[in-house]
Amino acid sequence: MARTLDPSGVSGKRPIIEEQDFMAVVLVGYGEHLYPFNEGTNVLSKALLPIGNKPIINIVLDWILKSGLLEILLIVPPSNYSALSNHLAENYSSASYPRLNIILKKFTDGERDEDDANTSGLGMGAKPAETEGTARVLKRFRSYIKTDFVLLPCDLYPPAYLSLSSILDKHRSSPSAVLTSVLYDPPEVIREHEEALLSAYDRRSSELLMLQNMDNLDEDFEIRSALLEAHPTLSLSTRLLDAHIYVCRRSILDLLASRRPRDLDSMKVQVIPWLVKGSWQKGLARQWSQLLCPPDEDPLLSALSYSTTSRVTRAPQPESDSKSGAESPDAFENGMENSQTLKPKPVPHVPWHCQVIISRPPVPEPPAPKGKEKGKPIPVAEPEYLIRSNTIAGYWELNRRFLRTLSSSVGATPARPAFDDPTGKAAIHASAQISADSLIGEGTKIGERSSIKKSIIGRHCVIGKGAKLSGCILWDFVTVDENAKIENAILCTNLRVGAGAQIKDCEFGPGYEVPSAAVLKGERLVLGQEA
């Protein structure tokens, strides 16, 4: 099911831009919130979590490609490198995507800053680089990023109404925007599992004005009067979450470079809230505008660089280390010398701001999707949400939604995908009952009199005879022995469920073995643990 990308323009919407004005940067994390998927042998990379037997990174990459971006920088943990590079070679080879340029890098590949040495020395110890925040990683790879860029998570499932090109266009269309980020309205089930975020924005100008973690609130929540004065109608929300889609001006990297790494670890926790705050707080805005809005940029020239007819190349902005080198202890003096030589008059303040796009299901009906359906497919299209699979709850929700789309499109797709399998290896016994809203991966064997309902079965699984699966997600290479009964469970790669086991509402890590005739309910277990 490889998609072809027509280089002349995807679905006639957007011609591929000659000069790429954005680079997509996808950071793949360790999946800290994905216990028990992240422990055991052969841990699957967060980016390769299957949603309906399709790795989520494909969804993200396809989304990027659809917007016409062809430069993609993928930064992954070292442990995932080989798996991802194989995956990319298989799915996104230059043969099928001739113009696509995916750079795959390990976290550890980037340039070291001199002051990184001591901190990462610590970090490289027991848990390799796990302490490194996204901002620091980004800072290290800044030499790879020549243009403005969009930072994306690897675990994003965008709804149909939110296209990346629309986000990029929003950024392109407002020259003073340094950052465009996306807040989304999550389905109820997911919201409970995420840290609540208090966001403030101006509905009219769609300026993002504040992001604050709700856990850090004091007794009183204080807002600067200056902010209120500039925005008589200030919208606040505790409902929206940060989608971690950040369209950034290249100069943000310069700002990052000017700061010491211990000040900035995570984009989410530090850098973005700072930027947002700096956009309206006059002191910060002024201080940073030098870096964020480099004065040497000729507006006419940059406007020309967006032109499709003119051939003006946009000079990559110089590394402004010299100007902003606050990294070394004597940096202040350097800065002093500079400022002495540079300017006796104050630097002109170029205004800049941060924008926000709020992604809500377009239907005005109150978004209260039922977490658990009782077998009844919803006849009306349920509101589509932006969902991230960064938590178990998100992962469940994505797969549930996938199953629902299967069941709603029953008429169109064959109930038994196995018949389509040209290899014929997916031996499904004639007496096996497979409901229409299930998906069976290739090479999977299903034994006699087994029953599979509302489940996604990965590739090369073996389902023993008489096994009953309902509402399950099986990854690849899972073995279910005879007469096992599994309900609402996620079974990771290489898992084995012993004969006659009864499992309900469980998630098991890769390689786990459920002993025969075990009865498990509501467990989250990884290899080596016992119920």
Next chain:
Amino acid sequence: KLDIPDESPLQAVVLADSYNRRFEVLCADRPRILLPLCSTPLLTWTLEALSLSKVKQVFLFCGVHAEQIREFVEQSPYRRTLDIQCLSSQTARTPGDALRELDSMGVLNGDNPFILVHSPLVSNYDLSKMVDAHKRRREADPNYIMTLGVGQGGSRRHPESPIMLVHPPSSRLLHYASHPLVPSTPRVAFPSHLFTDPFPASIDSYEIWSGTGSSGGRGGYRDLGVDICELDVPALCTENFDYHDLRRHFVNGVLTSDLLGKKIAVHLVGGRQRKGEGRYIERVRDTRTYGEITRDVLHRWAFPLAPDLNEPGGTQYELRAGNVYIARDNVMLSRTTTIRGPALIGPASSLQSNTSILRSTLGTLTTLGPNSSITDSYIFDNVLVGSHCHLDNCIIGKDVVIADDVTVGRGALVGDGVKLGKGVQVPPWTRVGRERWRPEGWEEGDEDQEAKTLRILGDQSLGFIWPTEEEQPSSDSESDGEDPYEHPRNKSLLQLGRSLSNLSSSTGSLSTLSKASSSPASIASDLDTSSDEGYGDVPSMSLSMALPTTGPSAEFTKEAQLTLERGYEEGYDVVNIGTEMGLLFPAYNAGVESARKEIIGFVLSKIPLAPGGGAAGVLGESEALFKRWKPIFPKFTQDYTALVLDMQAYVVEKRQEMGGWFGLVLRGAYEADLVDEGVLVRWRDDPRARGEGQGDAGAGAGEGEQEKWVEVWKKGKMYVDVLEEMESGSEEESGEEEEEEEESSEHE
């Protein structure tokens, strides 16, 4: 929809008393609600607004002068269309008291909510829409007991704009905070539990509504002072005898009480109404809004309520070009009279030759002598103005006689029946009443006041100077002491003629302005031309020794001072002052440096070193001043180090008591972005800052002079050192940086 028969008529309660002193002198003989606006009493405007809103029964809750209101109602044509009842009480001192008495009278019917009108209204908005919305809300949730009217839009700031936290889908009010313009608070606090633990838990989106900002670009929100109330509201007031102010006490009490479980909603007027529907609604709260609303009416914002069409008072006016309304009845205009709109000339007025009327309203029977001018002023009935008089931004009461050559300054209020003698100059923001000011509990005549009256008004006048609101003792009641709007500086902003343009949001920058221009002491001193601050005598020329020019002449210094002072007092745009100064110094061949010195010296002279304010006060003031004046400096200097040197020079030579505060002053300049840390560090390292080359070239002061320089330099150095450390050190919590700095410098 409207055909549904309502058994019970829609009731409205109008609080005729203001329970404050904002119109005090004018209200000596009559209640505020009978003051004329565009020659029509405010009560008439209010009744008109209520009749438009399908109100059937009106309760006028009167305090003092109840008999006048009763009499007025007897003769009013509204008597025929509305059931108007005057309730009077001598004991009610606050709106809360009024509601308590209302509750005990039992005149309100419980089937329908009633409209509570706090202050006189000028409106073409149909309030019954608000009532309907309230009823709908209450059908869904009977806990809603009140709906506040909130206006949106308009570019005017008001010192009494609240900050409201609203849940937009349900229009429920979650938090209400008074937010005076001064003293401004850098932050506004909301209880966190509104966000972390809302009730009900489904609340997850909020809007903060605040007043129009200083940029004025986008309209903010204002409290309309019109509430739709259920009977619970007066009942709750009865239960809680300490509820006085309906906003501060009642609304906050209901919102913060978990026990009551009652809810308050807001109703937005303006912004989203369909075209063609009236949506103008404003209330007369103080002299500032009085002026604004008058101009609005003349600009036909309250259409169809305009003087030439449906003037509620019934006088016939003719509309001429430029929003000039002239009564059709016996108005005498001289050939040389100029009237520039918006203006309204009442019946039987006579304007003699060479008179000019600018954006003003004149009542019935106003006579204006030759060569007089009236600008931005509101003149009530039967006023006689002599020749060569100048009235600016003031309100003149009924039956006032103003003799020749009188000047009435901006913001002045002249009460009914006052006579101003020939040549009297009424200083800005003065209140003149016919009787002596006699508040309750007042024992003896105040000698100061007497003396001032005599000095200002002379012996040919009939009238007495009343203390302005901010200098009155705040003995009103204990509860008023805590009202943030009643802060003297904020109150002074409520007056006609005050400019808000130079207020910045971050600091209470007005303080010096109001101190300098409104306190009687400085008025008196201005008049006596004996200023206690500033450059009084011939300036010492030691400032200019390092300059290639021969030094500025004394005339230049004097002229510059006058220019700056005038610009400052009248709130000119700083850039314009800069332009004026730029024209001035070449004329005296004075050199740009001396101009710069004059300016910075002037700014520094405005920083008060009041012992009460303490370090934070000095810092705040200086930062605000520097902020305001910052735009002037680029014209006069390329090198800000020189500016800092000038500041030092000023302190050393003119105002040594400021020496100890110099660090704070520098900090103020830094915070105001006037100078950056580079400039300050260069200043610190500059030998001139340590007085080198100053002593010998100076006016012979020699050693002692240099020591003074060093002393001041040391004070400044302390701050620059701290700053340098801070800049090179951690900047991580940039937001918190400021707090840290504040702490560290307070330790200095």
